[in-house]
Amino acid sequence: MALSIDDDPRIIEFDVRTDEMLVNMGPQHPSTHGVLRLVLRTDGEVVSEIEPHVGYLHRCAEKIGENLTARQWIPYTDRMDYLAAMNMNLGWALAVEKLMRLEVSEKARHLRVLIAEMGRIASHLVGMGAYGLDLGTFSPFLYAFREREKILDLFEEACGARLTYSYITVGGLTADLPPGWLRRCEAFLDQFAPVIAEYHALLTTNAIFVKRTAGIGVLSRELAIDYGCSGPVLRGSGVDQDLRRDGESIYTSMYDGYAFEVAVQKDGRYPRDHAYPAVPTDAVLGDCWHRFFVRMLEVVQSMDLVRQAIDRYSACRGPLGEPAKLTEKIPAGDAYLETECPKGQMGFYVVGDGSPIPWRARARSSSFSNLSVVAELCRGCLIADVPAIVGSLDIVMGEIDR
Amino acid sequence: MAALLIQLGLPDWLAWAITAGIAAALILNVIAVGALVFIWAERKIAARIQDRLGPTRTGGRFGWLQSLADGIKLLAKEDLMPEGADGLLFRLAPYVSFCASFCAFLALPFAFDVVAQRLNVGVFFVIAVLGLEVFGVILAGYASASKWSLFGAMREAAQVVSYEVPLGMCVVVPVMLAGSMDLVTIGEKQSGWATNWYLFHDPFTFVVFWVYFTCAVASVNRAPFDLAEAESELVAGFHTEYSGLRWSFFFMAEYGSMFLVSALAAILFLGGWNGPIPLATLIGLSDGAGETAHYLARLLGCVNLLGKATLGVLVMMWVRWTLPRLRIDQVMTTCLKYCTPIAAVMFAGAMLWTLAFPGGLFHGGRRPAGEVREGWLSAVDAQPSLVARSAAVVAAAGVADRAGLRSTVSAAPAADGVAVEGVGAREDGGAWGAP
Numbered sequence: 137m138a139l140s141i142d143d144d145p146r147i148i149e150f151d152v153r154t155d156e157m158l159v160n161m162g163p164q165h166p167s168t169h170g171v172l173r174l175v176l177r178t179d180g181e182v183v184s185e186i187e188p189h190v191g192y193l194h195r196c197a198e199k200i201g202e203n204l205t206a207r208q209w210i211p212y213t214d215r216m217d218y219l220a221a222m223n224m225n226l227g228w229a230l231a232v233e234k235l236m237r238l239e240v241s242e243k244a245r246h247l248r249v250l251i252a253e254m255g256r257i258a259s260h261l262v263g264m265g266a267y268g269l270d271l272g273t274f275s276p277f278l279y280a281f282r283e284r285e286k287i288l289d290l291f292e293e294a295c296g297a298r299l300t301y302s303y304i305t306v307g308g309l310t311a312d313l314p315p316g317w318l319r320r321c322e323a324f325l326d327q328f329a330p331v332i333a334e335y336h337a338l339l340t341t342n343a344i345f346v347k348r349t350a351g352i353g354v355l356s357r358e359l360a361i362d363y364g365c366s367g368p369v370l371r372g373s374g375v376d377q378d379l380r381r382d383g384e385s386i387y388t389s390m391y392d393g394y395a396f397e398v399a400v401q402k403d404g405r406y407p408r409d410h411a412y413p414a415v416p417t418d419a420v421l422g423d424c425w426h427r428f429f430v431r432m433l434e435v436v437q438s439m440d441l442v443r444q445a446i447d448r449y450s451a452c453r454g455p456l457g458e459p460a461k462l463t464e465k466i467p468a469g470d471a472y473l474e475t476e477c478p479k480g481q482m483g484f485y486v487v488g489d490g491s492p493i494p495w496r497a498r499a500r501s502s503s504f505s506n507l508s509v510v511a512e513l514c515r516g517c518l519i520a521d522v523p524a525i526v527g528s529l530d531i532v533m534g535e536i537d538r
Numbered sequence: 539m540a541a542l543l544i545q546l547g548l549p550d551w552l553a554w555a556i557t558a559g560i561a562a563a564l565i566l567n568v569i570a571v572g573a574l575v576f577i578w579a580e581r582k583i584a585a586r587i588q589d590r591l592g593p594t595r596t597g598g599r600f601g602w603l604q605s606l607a608d609g610i611k612l613l614a615k616e617d618l619m620p621e622g623a624d625g626l627l628f629r630l631a632p633y634v635s636f637c638a639s640f641c642a643f644l645a646l647p648f649a650f651d652v653v654a655q656r657l658n659v660g661v662f663f664v665i666a667v668l669g670l671e672v673f674g675v676i677l678a679g680y681a682s683a684s685k686w687s688l689f690g691a692m693r694e695a696a697q698v699v700s701y702e703v704p705l706g707m708c709v710v711v712p713v714m715l716a717g718s719m720d721l722v723t724i725g726e727k728q729s730g731w732a733t734n735w736y737l738f739h740d741p742f743t744f745v746v747f748w749v750y751f752t753c754a755v756a757s758v759n760r761a762p763f764d765l766a767e768a769e770s771e772l773v774a775g776f777h778t779e780y781s782g783l784r785w786s787f788f789f790m791a792e793y794g795s796m797f798l799v800s801a802l803a804a805i806l807f808l809g810g811w812n813g814p815i816p817l818a819t820l821i822g823l824s825d826g827a828g829e830t831a832h833y834l835a836r837l838l839g840c841v842n843l844l845g846k847a848t849l850g851v852l853v854m855m856w857v858r859w860t861l862p863r864l865r866i867d868q869v870m871t872t873c874l875k876y877c878t879p880i881a882a883v884m885f886a887g888a889m890l891w892t893l894a895f896p897g898g899l900f901h902g903g904r905r906p907a908g909e910v911r912e913g914w915l916s917a918v919d920a921q922p923s924l925v926a927r928s929a930a931v932v933a934a935a936g937v938a939d940r941a942g943l944r945s946t947v948s949a950a951p952a953a954d955g956v957a958v959e960g961v962g963a964r965e966d967g968g969a970w971g972a973p
Contacts, residue, residue, distance in 0.1 A: 348863075
């Protein structure tokens with residue numbers, strides 16, 4: 137808390153009384169990633185206190201889930217993290233499968249990995265581009281969207297939709313890939329790989345970008361764990377946790393046999409860090425720069441996983457398998473499963489009572505926990521740092537408000 | 539022009555008023571049309587940088603009418619004023635900004651003597667009047683009754699006032715080299731080959747040019763220094779509450795200022811209206827080639843200056859669409875810790891260099907800059923301004939009148955005679971630069 141004039145009379149400088157100002161950043165503000173409202177208490181350019189207000193995008197998704205069958209709720213999960221709808225679909229599908237003890241075919245498993253990792257690339261591209269936008273540079277945003285567009289084209293071919301896919305569903309996937317899709321996907325990866333160097337040139341190593349992000353909004357390891365942060369925000373603080381490796385067996389078994397390293401700094405080094413720009417000297421573990429960098433590394437990681445998934449998927453013979461019926465009954469009992477979504481650990485909770493309609497459907501949003509640290513991080517920063525910090529958390533309001 | 543009107547029998551004051559009106563209208567059009575072209579160019583350039591097409595349809599190919607269409611849209615928009623705003627100041631602010639940008643053009647020469655009003659303190663006038671633009675921004679921020687606008691205005695005030703210091707220091711260097719604050723003189727001192735440009739005068743001026751350009755970008759609020767309208771932080775900064783025509787005045791002022799500081803950079807460092815090679819001299823448009831050649835040479839000069847200034851504007855656009863934005867404290871650090879000391883040291887350096895090698899980098903001490911001239915007359919210092927020239931025409935016409943030969947044809951050579959006489963009278967002025 138900033139001192140008030142009553143606490144300390146020395147605050148008066150040269151007989152000028154400086155007052156604090158309460159400013160609303162959002163819900164209609166260009167850099168609040170949707171409809172987040174931040175109330176800033178500022179003394180000139182310095183922010184002394186910040187309070188996030190959420191709920192502007194609340195659509196009763198969870199309540200609706202208690203009136204629909206498990207598969208019918210899939211389209212509503214699309215609209216949670218609409219930038220990574222595939223991963224949302226997967227999270228709910230796996231939670232229901234865990235309760236129903238469903239097993240998907242080998243082919244469907246590899247296809248899910250393929251699609252989920254592509255979704256992760258698309259989501260991180262938006263996160264990266266929008267972060268550039270928050271820092272006042274417009275071009276990287278369009279560079280990112282140009283590539284994301286190609287992923288969306290591939291998704292459109294696979295499932296017919298470009299944003300709200302409902303592709304991964306309970307018991308499998310709604311359809312198999314069309315002919316030639318894998319070839320086109322590989323072509324995309326081949327042309328995408330060198331583009332990442334452009335992003336590093338435009339943002340990661342850009343002197344102004346480093347000045348704006350390095351050492352700003354430092355989230356300590358302990359604080360990150362205390363606030364329940366997850367995903368790149370947690371790993372950016374140096375915590376080695378990734379549910380694809382550390383999660384429940386129903387989720388980690390999906391990645392059985394896949395080779396990947398968690399993108400986290402260990403002993404001052406990132407995995408394979410010779411291939412990427414060096415960490416700037418001003419950067420502190422847990423600052424905006426590291427959160428951003430972790431995302432960039434995960435993009436490369438996911439590309440690797442997609443290539444492996446393509447190999448495995450094409451090696452599988454036989455049919456993909458039919459997904460569960462729309463009105464498949466859910467056994468009595470409950471199941472909770474967290475998956476590693478691009479934004480963090482997204483949890484889904486389902487309670488069944490023997491009917492096809494879940495008695496309860498709940499979601500645990502990673503962005504919500506990640507956003508909650510914003511008050512800690514922004515204390516004492518400048519107004520210009522607020523978008524830099526909020527942007528580095530890469531939140532999606534659709535997921536927070538549901 | 540005025541002389542012609544006087545000749546036609548109009549009273550002096552009316553003739554001058556009409557001339558001034560025409561000059562003002564011309565400059566207004568240069569700014570307005572220039573803004574339209576630059577806005578269109580910015581869209582196309584931004585689009586190309588970002589791997590897009592930009593406007594493609596309005597007005598046929600290349601979407602060249604896009605800015606005009608936007609202008610019409612802005613005219614038709616509702617003119618909103620927020621509740622609680624200070625009405626008078628809110629309405630006044632855009633015009634203050636625009637007028638400052640516009641007035642600075644009055645002293646800006648587009649080619650040798652193609653200037654609305656040649657001032658012997660031209661540099662000073664341009665910089666001072668351009669500095670007034672910030673008043674419009676502060677007024678807008680204060681009168682909008684919006685916190686974001688206020689933030690933008692305070693940032694702009696802090697930034698522009700700070701950057702005036704290194705900007706002024708950079709501008710002083712060419713002024714010192716030319717020994718004059720008259721923009722026409724400064725430009726003409728650099729005539730000849732590109733090696734005569736003050737950019738290449740010595741290593742110090744070369745550095746000063748870049749410092750000047752950085753400060754110029756900052757003082758006209760372009761990225762990466764566009765903090766006053768930082769859309770990701772302050773919504774739209776000082777013009778958050780503006781719409782329609784008033785907003786477009788801010789926009790025109792911005793583009794006008796961009797062009798102005800680039801043109802100033804061209805005149806101070808890049809030889810002004812003198813091309814890299816003295817083309818006009820080489821193809822025989824120089825001294826004594828007649829009235830037509832004279833105007834052609836000036837036209838060439840105009841093209842040169844506009845080209846260089848446009849290049850400066852394009853570089854600003856390129857920077858804008860590439861770099862992220864600095865933070866306010868970093869902007870101030872750049873100014874106070876880097877630009878100002880560098881400019882000061884370079885000023886001292888350029889001074890000492892001039893003492894040692896008066897002719898600049900390429901000509902040692904032997905040959906004064908500006909020996910090979912592009913343009914009309916060889917000694918600049920003696921060149922009478924448009925006013926003096928007109929007076930000469932009037933005088934000549936008077937003589938001719940008394941002789942019963944009222945004809946401009948006979949007046950022209952007489953005017954030349956007067957001008958050339960002036961050269962002789964002030965021959966010593968041309969030798970400045972020798973220690």
